[in-house]
Structure formats: structure tokens, C-alpha cells
Amino acid sequence: MTSNCINKRYGEMLHALELGMLSNEDLEKLQIHLMECEYCFSRAKEFLNAAALLRDDADVKSVIGELAEKETRPHRFLYRFKNLLWPDRPRFILAKPITVIVVLLFLSFPVYRVITSKMPRIEQTINFYPMRSGGENIIYKSKGGEVSINFVYEWAKPGREYMVLIAQPGGYSPYANGKYSNFNDQGLGSIVLHVNKFKRGSYILTIVDPLSGDSESKAVYYFRVE
């Protein structure tokens, strides 16, 4: 037997001929091909009985039916869902990249929420400067959120530790830090507290240098929470 078909285009149709799936036009062409191609005719002869089973046998047809159902039934829904998001032949050419972007956004949203939940949401800011007269600094509980309290301590040196205390005259203290060290070069410090830490009333912000026995190195600021 020769090792090659003389015309592979027709050679590929052989099984379709054996199963009876060719159009009349292709049937004629392939039959003539079998008259001329020893390779294809030998293959056809070898497979004659098996092809007859595939074409006509009831048991074989039944098994084929089971195999076909097995392939389609469990996966039909999944295939349709998958094809919706990731079509085999997208009519809309951007379907796949858009699907990827949407999935990435969906997956990254919880991470975004965790990150942003840790970032303070500053709703109010009060600033304290020495020797500055003006209106009272008031924090409004109704505004909610975080309160940024900025204060100047003239004797502050960056990196050194100081005592910072926020307290009511009655003793309640939402903030006390004996080792505050966040002053910058200009002596500006900052604390962020949630408004819920404050009760309504008057407060005193006190900054003291623990190493100095001089009372003039103490800074005091007043504010209210309403």
C-alpha cells in the first residue's frame, strides 16, 4: 500500500462517506477519488465492517447517544455561563478583556475596603498656635469622623519625647502620651482622634517637656466639644 493520499482534501472526507454524511456532489467526487487513490481505498477496505457498525448498528448508536449526552448534559449550564463571560467566538471583540477587568475589580474591592477602612477620615481640624487670639476652637460631635488636632510647641525639638495630655477639668482624658515625639522642625505636632472619644464639654491640651523643670516650657490650649 502506498503511504500517502494523492489528494488529502478528499482523503479527509472518507469517514464522512462511510457514515453517509456526504452531499451528492462530494459523494461523487470522493467515489471517483477512491477509484484512483490506492491509499484511501485500502484504508476504506480495512474499516469496512467497523464503518458498517457505526452506520447501522443499534447498540453502537445507543452507546454513541450516551457518550454524546454525557458530554453535553452536565456541562451545558456551565458551558453557557462560561460562554457568556468568555465567549468562544465573541461577537463583541472586547468581551474577554472587559470580563478580565470586571473580575479583577470585583476581587480587589475587599482589599480596597480593608485599606481604606484603616485610613483616617478627617472630618474636622482644629489648630493651636501660641499667643494667637481668636475664636474658640470647637469640635462638633454631630459631624462625626476623625478630628485632627494640630498644635505648636515652641520648645519642641524633633525626635525628642514630650508629655501631651488632653483632658477635661473633671478628669476625663481621651488622650495622654508621655512619650510624644512627632514634632517637626517648626515645632508643629498633630494628633488624630475619633470624635466619639470626646464627651461634650471643655478640654485642656497640655504639652510639657519632662526634662525641663521650667514652668514656662509648658504649653496650654483650650477647646470645647459640643
Place this chain on the structure above:
Amino acid sequence: MIGACSLDINQLHENARNGDSNAEKKLFELLTVRFRYLATLRLKDETEAEEVTQEALLAISGEFREIVIERSFAAWAHKVFENRIRNYTRSRQKRGRLISSELNNEGLSGRDDHLKRRLLGCLRRLNDLNTRYARILNLHYHGYTTDEICEKLDIKPGNLYVILSRARSLLQECMNKGDLI
């Protein structure tokens, strides 16, 4: 093409027409096996296939020396054969005879249980690799035309033939060697 060989049935015919008796003998041997195969495929019955084959060969033997070839001898011989098939099928329908495989599954397909078992085993193994083959065949069994199958599976006819051809190769290999490699 290296390794490829046209049977050159047309050349055999030319030589036979010129008086080469060996060529004539070879020509009719080739025609016999081919007609027998094609007739069996179409009529699904070996006895009827033999009848049609002999009729076609008889018609060809009476005319092959004098015919005027338009396309090729193979095409002309096929046309003679095809006419015999059609005539036989028409007369069979008039007589009200059913195709034997429709009656009781005898004929080619009903004889070899061992072959059937091997085929069924190979079909199951093949389905693990190529699930579309079973789907295509099942649709064909349910009366879908080739065009309808292609539309349903969203493939071209050429692709369908390739799927069938590859599956056939795997089936044949499995049946010859006992397993798919």
C-alpha cells in the same frame, strides 16, 4: 509527491484500449474491488452489491474500448456504476423491499460480536479525548444534515470532516493495537 501514487486507472484503461491484455485484466480487477466496496457501502448488502457490481462491469466491458473520454476513465466508470446503483435502488423500492439492515440488523453489521465489542470499547476511550465525535454522530443519527450539524456546533464543513477523519484514525489505531496511544 514522494510516497504518493496515483493508481493511474486512467493509464491502465489507455493501455487496455491499445490491446494490452494484462492491463485490461488489471483494470477490471481494480474496478471489481472498488465497485464491490462502494456498492456494499450504498446498498448495505453483499449479495445485492455483487449483483450491481457485475452489471456495471458488464456495461463497462462492452464500451470501454470505444468511449470518448471527457474528464477521465475513472469518472466515466463511476458514472456507469452510479447509474446501476440508482436503477437498482429504484427497482427495489418498487418491489417494496426494505434495506436489510432496517429489517433485522443483519448484513455486514450484525455478524461480528467481537468486532463490535472492540469498537464500543474504543469509542468510549476516544470520547475521553474527542467528545465532538460522539456529538456529531449522534446528531447524524437523529437526522441532522451535515450543514445543520455544522451550524449547531458552529464549525465549517471542512472542520467537520477533519474531526471525523482524526477520530477515525484514532479508532482504527485503537482497534488494531488495543488502545489509544
